[in-house]
Amino acid sequence: MASAMVNVTASVLDWVSLAFDAPTKAVVFGVPIDGHLVVEVLLVVVILFQLTRKSYKPPKKPLTEKEIDELCDEWVPEPLTPQITEDMTDEAPTLESAAGPHAIVNGKEVLNFASANYLGLIGNEKITDSCVGALEKYGVGSCGPRGFYGTIDVHLDCEQKIAKFLGTPDSILYSYGISTIFSVIPAFCKKGDIIVADEGVHWAVQNGLYLSRSTVAYFKHNDMKSLENKLEEVTRRSKHPEKIRRYIVVESIYQNSGQIAPLDEIVRLKEKYRFRIILDESHSFGVLGNSGRGLAEQCGVPIEKIDIITAGMGNALATDGGFCTGSVRVVDHQRLSSAGYVFSASLPPYLASAAIAAVDHLEENPSILANLRANIATLFNELSDVPGLVVASHLLSPLVFLKLKKSTGSDKADMHLLQSIAKRVLEEDSVLIVATKRSSLDKCPLPIGLRFFVSASHSESDLLKAATSLKRVAALVLS
Known part of the structure; x- marks a missing residue:
């Protein structure tokens, strides 16, 4: 069979060679032809023949049981989870008491710098009494979303309290702090809309941007020149900017850096390029400004110039849940279009009651902000000369953030170093601090x-002890 194929191939090659060697300009039926034309005509005939043939379909033959068993034995399913490494098996410290400035962790008392109890309201007697009263009256939960018999009068009181405190027309409560921002963004931003966001926003904001399906452009972290360039570029590329909703999304105090957004400059650019602002104030509400009303008060910006403000209440107010505040139309739209509000069981009434009591306490005791700022300044100064580390946060931020002066070049190696520092500080000096942890879904660069x-309830000795411990351990680990 093989020799026959070789003979046929040789014959075809000989024929083609003769065709090319045929006399040039030979005349057949009065038409001048040459070898090239013969070959081209034959190729066209072969192509037409192949195109007109019926496609070949191999006969369907069922697999035998043996073949099925062999395929099943060879098949290896993709794992549902990645391979568990040693880093993934680390157990976080277990808190065994209230998360105050001093807490019980793994059976021993520690100095707590890992809880965002900014105003020191955990354990406050007035707030505790309000929770007890709400529990006796309403029970633990509402057992239903706000739109389905989950609205309780204390929810409405809390919404009014927050709106009045901030000077906005209306506000709306959410059951879980982190779900507030990633429910609000998709409620207002849809496919085809444009969002310009800071590259340093935390994961909840990133998730909201993803769920919105909008076109997202990122500007350099807290860089107003980069923001203006991005707004200019986006505006220039828009074919019908008047028909597209456009937003700037930023945090007041960035969870991933401790930096404070320059709101006055952002508002100026917003008005110049006709964008709207979505501002997350989870780490600034109750902290910034002369009376704790947030970044707008701190920067002297009229509150009505901020289109949408969101915040989690699990930090300064020492409760849980979140809120969004703005115009009546902004709030009403969320009651029908925000997934976190429509589909989640409403905030437990005792937590709403605690939020009201916390805001009341802040209004009645404005000196608590002076205590907090004094503590921030003290710790900031004490940590200014830590070996191998540098303070990267703003002087007014209660979230004091330190990063490595010189990275190893690997996020994994950097993480290992920072976690080893935090672990040794806890084990050797009973000081609880937090090393940054990011999931594989977090795209923050x-x-x-x-x-x-930092808490207003920390004493000066607490701050000095924490700083001294970190300096000692950092010198040993990073030397």
């Missing part, structure tokens, strides 16, 4: 670091 959450 900012460097990781150590975070100290």
Whole structure:
């Protein structure tokens, strides 16, 4: 069979060679032809023949049981989870008491800088009494979303309290702090809309941007020149800017850096390029400004110039849940279009009651803000000369963020160093601090670091002890 194929191939090659060697300009039926034309005509005939043939379909033959068993034995399913490594098996410290400035962790008392209890309201007697009263009256939960018999009068009181405190027309409560921002963004931003966001926003904001399906452009972290360039580029590319909703999304105090957004400059650019602002104030509400009303008060910006403000209440107010505030139309739209509001069981009434009591306490005791700022300044100064680390946060941020002066070049190696520092500080000096942890879903490009959450309830000796411990351990680990 093989020799026959070789003979046929040789014959075809000989024929083609003769065709090319045929006399040029030979005349057949009065038409002048040459070898090239013969070959081209034959190729066209072969192509037409192949195109007109019916496609070949191999006969369907069922697999035998043996073949099925062999295929099943060879098949290896993709794992549902990645391979568990040693880093993934680390157990976080277990808190065994209230998360106050001093807490019980793994059976021993520690100095707590890992809880964002900014105003020191955990354990406050007035707030505790309000929770007890709400529990006796309403029970633990509402057992239903706000739109389905989950609205309780204390929810409405809390919404009015927040709106009145901030000077906005209306506000709306959410059951879970982190779900607030990633429910609000998709409620207002849809496919085809444009969002310009800071590259340093935390994961909840990133998730909201993803769920919105909008066109997202990122500007350099807290860089107003980069923001203006991005707004200019986006505006220039828009064919019908008047028909597209456009937003700037930023945090007041960035969870991933401790930096404060320059709101006055952002508002100026917003008005110049006709964008709207979505501002997350989870780490600034109750902290910034003369009376704790947030970044707008701190920067002297009229509150009505901020289109949408969101915040989690699990930090300064020492409760849980979140809120969004703005115009009546902004709030009403969320009651029908925000997934976190429509589909989640409403905030437990005792937590709403605690939020009201916390805002009341802040209004009645404005000096608590002076205590907090004094503590921030003290810790900031004490940490200014830590070996191998540098303070990257703003002087007014209660989230004091330290990053490595010189990265190893690997996020994994950097993380290992920072976690080893935090672990030794806890084990050797009973000081609880937090090393940045990011999931594989978190796309923030900012460097990781150590975070100290400063509270107004920390004493000066607490701050000095924490700083001294970190300096000692950092010198040993990073030397």
